[in-house]
Amino acid sequence: MPELPEVETLKNSLESKLIGLSIKNVEFKRENLRYKLFPDLATDILNMNILDVRRRAKYLIIDFANNYSLIVHLGMSGRFTLQPASYEAKKHDHVIFELSNGSKLVFNDTRRFGMIYSFKTSSLEEKFFNNLGLEPFSELLTLEYLKNKLTGRRVPIKNLLMDNKIIVGVGNIYASESLHLAKIHPDKLGIDISSSEIESLINSIRVVLSKAITAGGTTLKDFVNGDNKPGYFTQQLTVYARGGQECLNCSSVIIKAKHSGRATFYCKNCQKA
DNA sequence: ATATGAGCCTGTATGC
DNA sequence: TGCATACAGGCTCATA
Numbered sequence: 001m002p003e004l005p006e007v008e009t010l011k012n013s014l015e016s017k018l019i020g021l022s023i024k025n026v027e028f029k030r031e032n033l034r035y036k037l038f039p040d041l042a043t044d045i046l047n048m049n050i051l052d053v054r055r056r057a058k059y060l061i062i063d064f065a066n067n068y069s070l071i072v073h074l075g076m077s078g079r080f081t082l083q084p085a086s087y088e089a090k091k092h093d094h095v096i097f098e099l100s101n102g103s104k105l106v107f108n109d110t111r112r113f114g115m116i117y118s119f120k121t122s123s124l125e126e127k128f129f130n131n132l133g134l135e136p137f138s139e140l141l142t143l144e145y146l147k148n149k150l151t152g153r154r155v156p157i158k159n160l161l162m163d164n165k166i167i168v169g170v171g172n173i174y175a176s177e178s179l180h181l182a183k184i185h186p187d188k189l190g191i192d193i194s195s196s197e198i199e200s201l202i203n204s205i206r207v208v209l210s211k212a213i214t215a216g217g218t219t220l221k222d223f224v225n226g227d228n229k230p231g232y233f234t235q236q237l238t239v240y241a242r243g244g245q246e247c248l249n250c251s252s253v254i255i256k257a258k259h260s261g262r263a264t265f266y267c268k269n270c271q272k273a
Numbered sequence: 274a275t276a277t278g279a280g281c282c283t284g285t286a287t288g289c
Numbered sequence: 290t291g292c293a294t295a296c297a298g299g300c301t302c303a304t305a
Contacts, residue, residue, distance in 0.1 A: 111282045
């Protein structure tokens with residue numbers, strides 16, 4: 001489900017409500033998600049003040065006063081929501097945190113591609129972030145950087161956009177949306193992308209992601225923020241999930257294609273190969 | 274090194 | 290109705 005705007009939205013919805021609280025109890029409903037090392041998690045972070053809630057790539061991170069952090073990835077179908085004290089566990093609730101104010105923080109993930117774990121804050125970098133590319137809003141994301149990454153790559157730009165070793169946070173929805181805004185055909189190979197197209201692409205990624213964050217993310221099916229609210233960028237999608245409909249720019253028919261098994265949407269009139 | 278494909282899971286929608 | 294297939298916001302690993 002969640003790409004950068006959804007995780008950012010989740011962060012925004014949780015931070016003011018979590019900072020200053022602590023976790024009184026952890027209930028595990030299942031031992032194995034993508035990483036099956038839960039038991040330590042409880043002892044690491046119990047009764048420690050929450051200092052910060054932040055995002056890196058598509059990871060949500062909660063920092064505790066003892067220099068441990070909870071790191072959460074929502075995979076495709078994950079939800080991480082605040083619930084009242086009276087909340088009763090539902091299907092696919094995997095971990096339930098009881099907070100110091102009585103409310104509950106619930107990790108639910110139908111497909112179980114997500115993960116949740118705790119580590120020393122200082123070890124997150126080498127454990128999870130070492131091989132990640134740049135944040136889309138980083139000043140380091142420049143024409144030179146991206147040009148260097150695309151040089152010699154005989155891979156469709158759509159796949160390269162989704163490559164976390166180059167840029168993080170852009171998933172299947174926002175890859176199609178960014179390419180449409182930049183007027184670049186998704187099949188165009190990295191090696192064939194011009195400098196002006198790269199500049200346009202960087203700008204488009206930032207515009208699309210910013211608007212999506214403002215709208216609270218995109219909800220196709222599963223996504224809700226920490227307050228159980230869906231995202232409204234769905235109504236602003238220009239190509240994604242609009243196969244067969246008219247392009248909002250030029251009225252051509254939106255094409256649905258496939259890259260590495262993932263659906264891609266584009267306008268073959270606006271986006272020249 | 275780079276490129277492709279399978280696999281991890283469950284739920285839902287579609288077609289026969 | 291039943292059953293089989295395809296597909297869904299991600300990521301990692303094994304194979305060419």
